[in-house]
Amino acid sequence: MARTCTFLFLLSVTFTFFILTSSSFEADMLLTFKSSIEDSKKYLSSWSNTSETHYCNWTGITCSTTPSLYVTSINLQSLNLSGEISSSICGLHNLSYLNLADNHFNQPIPLHLSQCSSLEYLNLSNNLIWGTIPYQISQFGSLKVLDFSRNGIEGTVPESLGSLKNLQVLILASNLLSGSIPSVFGNFTQLVLLDLSQNSYLMSEIPSNIGELENLKQLILQSSGFQGKIPDSFVGLRSLTHLDLSQNNLTGQFPQTLLSSLQKLVSFDVSQNEIFGPFPSGICKGKGLINFSLHTNFFNGSMPNSISDCVNLERFQVQNNGFSGDFPSGVWSLPRIKLIRAENNRFSGGIPDSISEAAQLEQVQLDNNSFSSHIPQGLGLVKTLYRFSASLNGFYGELPPNFCDSPVMSIINLSHNSLSGSVPELKKCRKLVSLSLSENSLTGQIPPSLVDLPVLTYLDLSDNNLTGSIPQGLQNLKLALFNVSFNRLSGKVPYSLIYGLPASFLEGNPELCGSGLPNSCSSDLPRHHAAGITVLTCALISIAFAVVTVIIAGGFILYHQSSKQNKDGHWHSVFFYPLRITEHDLIMGMNDKSSIGNGGVFGRVYVIGLPSGELVAVKKLVNFGNQSSKSLKAEVKTMAKIRHKNIVKILGFCYSDDSVFLIYKYSQKGSLGDLISCQNFHLHWGVRLRIAIGVAQGLTYLHKDYVPHLLHRNVKAKNILLDADFEPKLTDFALDRIVGEAAFQSTMASESTSSCYNAPEYGYSKKTTEQLDVYSFGVVLLELVTGRPAEQAESRDSLDIVKWVRRKVNIKNGAFQVLDPKISQSFHQEMAGALEIALCCTSVMPEKRPSMVDVVRALQSLDARTCISNTGDSIDEHSIPI
Ligand SMILES: *[C@@H]1O[C@H](CO)[C@@H](O)[C@H](O)[C@H]1NC(C)=O
Ligand SMILES: *[C@@H]1O[C@H](CO)[C@@H](O)[C@H](O)[C@H]1NC(C)=O
Ligand SMILES: *[C@@H]1O[C@H](CO)[C@@H](O)[C@H](O)[C@H]1NC(C)=O
Ligand SMILES: *[C@@H]1O[C@H](CO)[C@@H](O)[C@H](O)[C@H]1NC(C)=O
Ligand SMILES: *[C@@H]1O[C@H](CO)[C@@H](O)[C@H](O)[C@H]1NC(C)=O
Ligand SMILES: *[C@@H]1O[C@H](CO)[C@@H](O)[C@H](O)[C@H]1NC(C)=O
Ligand SMILES: *[C@@H]1O[C@H](CO)[C@@H](O)[C@H](O)[C@H]1NC(C)=O
Ligand SMILES: *[C@@H]1O[C@H](CO)[C@@H](O)[C@H](O)[C@H]1NC(C)=O
Ligand SMILES: *[C@@H]1O[C@H](CO)[C@@H](O)[C@H](O)[C@H]1NC(C)=O
Ligand SMILES: *[C@@H]1O[C@H](CO)[C@@H](O)[C@H](O)[C@H]1NC(C)=O
Numbered sequence: 001m002a003r004t005c006t007f008l009f010l011l012s013v014t015f016t017f018f019i020l021t022s023s024s025f026e027a028d029m030l031l032t033f034k035s036s037i038e039d040s041k042k043y044l045s046s047w048s049n050t051s052e053t054h055y056c057n058w059t060g061i062t063c064s065t066t067p068s069l070y071v072t073s074i075n076l077q078s079l080n081l082s083g084e085i086s087s088s089i090c091g092l093h094n095l096s097y098l099n100l101a102d103n104h105f106n107q108p109i110p111l112h113l114s115q116c117s118s119l120e121y122l123n124l125s126n127n128l129i130w131g132t133i134p135y136q137i138s139q140f141g142s143l144k145v146l147d148f149s150r151n152g153i154e155g156t157v158p159e160s161l162g163s164l165k166n167l168q169v170l171i172l173a174s175n176l177l178s179g180s181i182p183s184v185f186g187n188f189t190q191l192v193l194l195d196l197s198q199n200s201y202l203m204s205e206i207p208s209n210i211g212e213l214e215n216l217k218q219l220i221l222q223s224s225g226f227q228g229k230i231p232d233s234f235v236g237l238r239s240l241t242h243l244d245l246s247q248n249n250l251t252g253q254f255p256q257t258l259l260s261s262l263q264k265l266v267s268f269d270v271s272q273n274e275i276f277g278p279f280p281s282g283i284c285k286g287k288g289l290i291n292f293s294l295h296t297n298f299f300n301g302s303m304p305n306s307i308s309d310c311v312n313l314e315r316f317q318v319q320n321n322g323f324s325g326d327f328p329s330g331v332w333s334l335p336r337i338k339l340i341r342a343e344n345n346r347f348s349g350g351i352p353d354s355i356s357e358a359a360q361l362e363q364v365q366l367d368n369n370s371f372s373s374h375i376p377q378g379l380g381l382v383k384t385l386y387r388f389s390a391s392l393n394g395f396y397g398e399l400p401p402n403f404c405d406s407p408v409m410s411i412i413n414l415s416h417n418s419l420s421g422s423v424p425e426l427k428k429c430r431k432l433v434s435l436s437l438s439e440n441s442l443t444g445q446i447p448p449s450l451v452d453l454p455v456l457t458y459l460d461l462s463d464n465n466l467t468g469s470i471p472q473g474l475q476n477l478k479l480a481l482f483n484v485s486f487n488r489l490s491g492k493v494p495y496s497l498i499y500g501l502p503a504s505f506l507e508g509n510p511e512l513c514g515s516g517l518p519n520s521c522s523s524d525l526p527r528h529h530a531a532g533i534t535v536l537t538c539a540l541i542s543i544a545f546a547v548v549t550v551i552i553a554g555g556f557i558l559y560h561q562s563s564k565q566n567k568d569g570h571w572h573s574v575f576f577y578p579l580r581i582t583e584h585d586l587i588m589g590m591n592d593k594s595s596i597g598n599g600g601v602f603g604r605v606y607v608i609g610l611p612s613g614e615l616v617a618v619k620k621l622v623n624f625g626n627q628s629s630k631s632l633k634a635e636v637k638t639m640a641k642i643r644h645k646n647i648v649k650i651l652g653f654c655y656s657d658d659s660v661f662l663i664y665k666y667s668q669k670g671s672l673g674d675l676i677s678c679q680n681f682h683l684h685w686g687v688r689l690r691i692a693i694g695v696a697q698g699l700t701y702l703h704k705d706y707v708p709h710l711l712h713r714n715v716k717a718k719n720i721l722l723d724a725d726f727e728p729k730l731t732d733f734a735l736d737r738i739v740g741e742a743a744f745q746s747t748m749a750s751e752s753t754s755s756c757y758n759a760p761e762y763g764y765s766k767k768t769t770e771q772l773d774v775y776s777f778g779v780v781l782l783e784l785v786t787g788r789p790a791e792q793a794e795s796r797d798s799l800d801i802v803k804w805v806r807r808k809v810n811i812k813n814g815a816f817q818v819l820d821p822k823i824s825q826s827f828h829q830e831m832a833g834a835l836e837i838a839l840c841c842t843s844v845m846p847e848k849r850p851s852m853v854d855v856v857r858a859l860q861s862l863d864a865r866t867c868i869s870n871t872g873d874s875i876d877e878h879s880i881p882i
Helices: 002-035 085-093 111-115 135-139 159-163 209-211 231-234 285-296 329-333 354-359 377-380 448-452 472-476 525-564 582-590 627-639 672-678 683-707 741-751 770-787 801-809 814-818 824-842 852-863 872-879
Strands: 038-039 061-064 070-075 081-083 097-099 121-123 128-133 145-147 153-157 167-171 176-179 193-195 218-220 226-228 243-244 265-270 276-278 314-319 322-326 339-341 346-348 363-365 387-389 397-398 411-413 418-422 434-436 442-443 459-461 481-483 489-493 511-513 572-575 605-609 615-621 649-654 660-665 720-722 729-730
Touching: 002 070, 002 085, 038 814, 085 111, 097 243, 111 135, 121 377, 128 511, 135 159, 135 193, 145 176, 176 411, 209 231, 329 354, 354 377, 397 801, 448 472, 572 627, 582 605, 627 660, 672 770, 683 720, 683 770, 683 852, 770 852, 801 814, 814 824, 824 852
Parallel strands: 070 097, 097 121, 121 145, 128 153, 145 167, 153 176, 167 193, 193 218, 218 243, 243 265, 265 314, 276 322, 314 339, 322 346, 339 363, 363 387, 387 411, 397 418, 411 434, 418 442, 434 459, 459 481, 489 511
Antiparallel strands: 038 081, 061 070, 572 649, 605 615, 615 660, 649 660, 720 729
């Protein structure tokens, strides 16, 4: 018995000893590896021989579990490491995965890692690796995945690379490789991904033995100075799904049978080369093509064995080449096709009606070719299409009535064609942003339905033969471009369309009239008439105002008395702060003298002095729905818990059956809106930027950090209060939660639906989203950048700020014209940066607007004086929100 015990004891001691040696051995390897690394952020603090953590649990380490613990994988990606990659880790015999990507290692390719006998995966992407690829690279024979992308590796690719027979993934993208790529690919029978893109110093033909890689799925050779022809051998790439040869110097004709061989192809991109000649027309021979080709005798008998259907093809990009001949019409009806780009070639042919079968088609660009056909009816049946541009072609005939029926359609450009007939009514494309039909032979009227397209921003109907008048309702759209020059339009032009638009946009229509145009409208009679109407309107408004005032005043007095009579009996109050004031004092303090501004739509605001001498602002909410007092209390309490330096603190509230008083901290400087409306508004740019950042931070807090997430829903300069240090404080937030959704909506609607703080989708989308707040914030930012108030109440016809800015920035170098001239030139770069952010926020398409988090970041980077380099042109691009 004793002997067995001794034996077991010895055995266990031996075993423990073995474990200890092996572990301390591997741990030592790792510690040696760490000792040559600089770990400025201390991410590797768990790597320590004193720490209690087993080394298999150190940051980035993975161990095998059977038969025993061995390090198999080290992943130290994105830890801001620098220093030296030492070969000590090759003492880890089972190490197969080493990922050091996204660090700052600054050294030549660490050849000694080839001693790691089990290493299969090596990722050094995005470091500062320099020098050439050494001949001895062949020593990495065990590697299956090699990623050296995004470094500074230079020189030529050595022949010896061809010995890495086990490679499945080879990525050398974004380096400084030069010279010619040797034919090293014969051994790479297992290669699945080859990426040599963005090596702009290469001057090479594409090695033809790439075509032997039967397992290759992705071949990415974009922007790498490849020249010569696309090798015919590419027909052998039978597994290929992604082919990107774009932005090279490839020339010659396209291999005739290539596309029909690559049956698995999903993405095909040969754009921006110098490939010329006819595109093999028989490719992607689908059902549609067979029918089409029978009609037009398209094949010319030359494509007998094209059996491919290209059924997987999603992206077809051949733009910016010299292709001629008929466009391969089979592409139009592929079941999965999403993107067709062929602009800037010399393609002829047409779009067949079978385009209706392309049920996933999103984007078509054919500009600057020689297409000539009708615009097919089938186009309007594709419900996913959001961009169709085919300018500078020979499309003729009438526009089919359904041409804008896709519910997601955003951009249509058919300018410079030979279209005739009238422009059909556009009723279904509620997301249309840009419509250009200029330089055709269209006749008839400007369709009145344009007025109902809520986000229409760019409208170019110039150089046609349109007649009739300009629909008055167009002045209600936020048009940045409205060009109807050189038509035969007549009648009165709405004043706000004349104001702010270049005169050239209306010229060439001799029968148009209006103030500011060569013709004033027939006789001055209508003018008097208009003036008469204005006087009448004013009178009516004044009377109405007087009546309302009387009613309100009467109501107030009555109410006042009743509250006195009731000795505050019906009032309940909840204070979150020792206010030492009674409801009675509050109500007594609320009189015309203490009222400031009109306090916005939801009720007046009064400033009341507390016995302590402090001032509080009291907002009286009337017209709140039928919230029960219980839920009312819950909602206000929810909001009162918000503590953020850019959100006004709610100190308490009082409520009775029909009113709520919200008590806020009072801000000394009044609101940003009051300040901007002042004639002599003059704030230093630095202060404006800090106000913008503060407001953005407040909104971020409401949207993302506060639980429950809140929407402000009424962001405008008037609701941004400034304290003594100009720190902004958002007020009037989330009032929908207090007054209830229905009352909120009707109150907002009564203010004015067309307030320029409201995003374009506000009117027609029921959803309330963060993007609505982002838009309103963008308008505030425009006010800060331009120094103009968003809306100028006194002159009814003048443009709101969004229209004004959009029209200006649409002109070359216009961006600098909108910046507040009161601010010194030296800040113009920064202001232009802020303008760019504001334009993004006020993008017509909600999904193009950034989140408030992104806005904060972008504004802060401006504040840090890292100016975004900026020109009028780049702003121009942003103002086209696509
Ligand atoms: C831990 O490592 C340090 C430096 O590598 C060494 O000086 C020390 O002796 C080691 N301690 C133990 C307990 O192994
Ligand atoms: C690593 O940590 C986990 C959880 O903390 C623990 O279960 C495991 O035993 C540790 N592994 C080793 C080898 O210490
Ligand atoms: C990364 O490390 C370098 C020094 O190696 C240091 O200068 C830099 O600030 C660090 N960056 C970050 C983001 O930690
Ligand atoms: C680990 O490496 C050792 C030595 O090279 C080898 O004998 C063993 O089979 C490897 N174990 C695993 C799980 O790979
Ligand atoms: C290498 O790391 C980079 C950076 O994280 C990553 O994008 C890339 O996909 C990795 N490469 C491979 C082949 O896994
Ligand atoms: C293939 O590998 C062998 C030996 O590993 C080598 O001699 C040959 O040159 C390689 N072929 C190519 C095309 O690189
Ligand atoms: C293409 O080749 C021509 C002539 O060799 C050269 O002038 C041009 O710069 C090249 N273009 C690119 C993008 O490499
Ligand atoms: C092609 O023609 C056949 C027979 O005429 C017809 O049944 C089929 O619908 C047509 N397909 C297309 C896409 O027009
Ligand atoms: C069409 O066929 C005719 C006669 O076979 C030939 O002359 C012509 O070059 C062919 N056209 C194309 C584009 O292949
Ligand atoms: C417009 O119509 C007139 C008269 O019908 C015609 O002479 C002219 O060529 C047309 N212009 C365009 C651009 O179609």
